[in-house]
Amino acid sequence: MSRLDPPPLNRRSFLSLASLGSFFAALGTAAAGMLRLPNPAVLPGPVRRFKLGPPEQFSAGSETPFAEQNLVLFRDDEGFYAISSTCTHLGCTVARSKDGFACPCHGSRFDSKGSVIGGPAPRPLPWLEVSRAANGELIVNADNEVPEGTRYRV
């Protein structure tokens, strides 16, 4: 037995190590449980998944504003897409203008794809995720943004 080897572990020091180790393990488990508490499993906000009706209701090339849900649903030859009509500046509802959207509050202007072409808006209007419900109706999830140009094919 060389001097560099650790001293042999006798029963007494093993007990000390095990009890201390399990104590810290218990502390750690409890801490991990507590750290989860501030993270809610579900948020209390209202539902932002909107059923907009069956896809046959919207003809190709159409655009349908949904005032209550604050979005505009478009259908072109490639498929469906939805653009939020909440201004990215201070949250006013944008109106449809000749070349796209215009915000009545501070004059932000967006083109028909939602990109900013003027005014104080910092970001383009978000495109929202379109999908279909089990009964075939179109669903727009206003909580999920998708990259510009994403289409949903039926």
Added chain:
Amino acid sequence: MNDPSRIYRWLLLVASLVTIIYLVSAAVHENYLAQWKTVQREYLTILQQKATDDRGRELLAKFRVEMKQASIPALGTVDRCVTCHNGIDDPRMTDVPQPHRTHPGHILDKHPVDRFGCTVCHHGQGAALTFNEAKAEDVFWDYPLLPPNMTEATCVTCHDAEKLPPDQIPLLVVGMKLYQEKSCGSCHKLGGRGGTLGPALDNEGAKSKHQLIMTNLKPPHTTWSWQNAHFRDPGGVVPGSLMRNPTVTRPETLALTVYMLSQWKRDVPESYLAPDKIEQKYRALHPTPLTGEQVYRQYCTACHGNGAYTRWDKKFNRFIPAIRGVSLVSTASRDYLQANIEQGRPGTQMPAWGPHAGGLLPEEITGVIEYLRSGATAAAPAPALTLHGDAGNGLSLFLRNCAGCHGMNGRGGMAPEIGNPVFQQAAPDEFIIRTIRNGRVGTAMPAFQRPDAPALGDQDIADVLAYLRTLDSHRGQKAIAQNTVTAAPSGGKP
């Protein structure tokens, strides 16, 4: 060799291990074995089996095991029922076991979960994540989950029940009809119309179990089991209740229970109301008058029956007058009947029915008087009694002949209280004299001047009348004195 700290090390080791085991099992229980997670994993396998087409595969790809909820700020509800009822709006899930199955009927087509939630119709505790807590039949939740056959009670929150298809609300239509047939309005107010013997029922459905007496009820102690038992035996559920047993069958009891549960003036935003509900609210401000017979059936029958006979009422402990009896309606004047209906009979169970009391419209009171009188023609006016009565002699005659039924001082007993102010003011002398002479056919009131056995002479009747007129508390002692004075000079038998 004996280390004193050894015992503490063991203690620490065991305590820590027990803590770890407890925490880990709690973590597993919460994160893996939670009821809703098990349910969602089951649903995932169902989705996999049904992912045979594009849409099925899309739905499968989008499915996440996570807590789901319909939060409706406008209704003040947060319903997590959809966490377990995942297939509630998926038309493919008709053949799978609960809780994954599609909602029956086409109700969700017009009432999407995202807009209405669940508890606005079904009640129960929306935020619960286990079925028992969602049902919430314990003491801590006011409105537990309604049984499926009673859920129709909540349709009328936003709809006019009369405009809904009857096959959708089978129990409610029966309940509404029974409420009128059984003449519940005789004692209970609904929409401002009805009697005052029982409580008003306008918000009966909003009552929680804590507002109802449950001591005489077998569990479960829910509002509907209370209503159900109460309709079968009111006195057995509420001791001392004046309500008579409504003689209904078991299905009818259920229908009345559902009708009671539907009586809830719940405040929901206008945007949720069906157009017919708004119309109904306006219509209630300007009701169309019922016919006299309808009024009689809905608001009089419970006590007066068909009105042809007097009836001993066990609970009221008195006779109920035969208000359609020939001898009453042929002698009673219209004004007399109208005063009695509009102002009631103080001191008896007869409430006032005027527009500001029982809520009957003036046309309806006229109508019901016509109906009361329809059974008999008015008798020829009797020759007026010109004799002056002696109230003192009248008192002794009254005590011998009348007080047995009408009570001392005319305060009423088995027979009507003739001292009450409405009677005293509304009944003309001629009416009282005629009633004493001829009695009331169909009641316990005998004729006191039968040709074969004249118990009272004309002067006796005049004396009794003079005494009766002293009973009006409004006239008071002064009137008694006056009557005695005017009666005295003309004393003596005719």
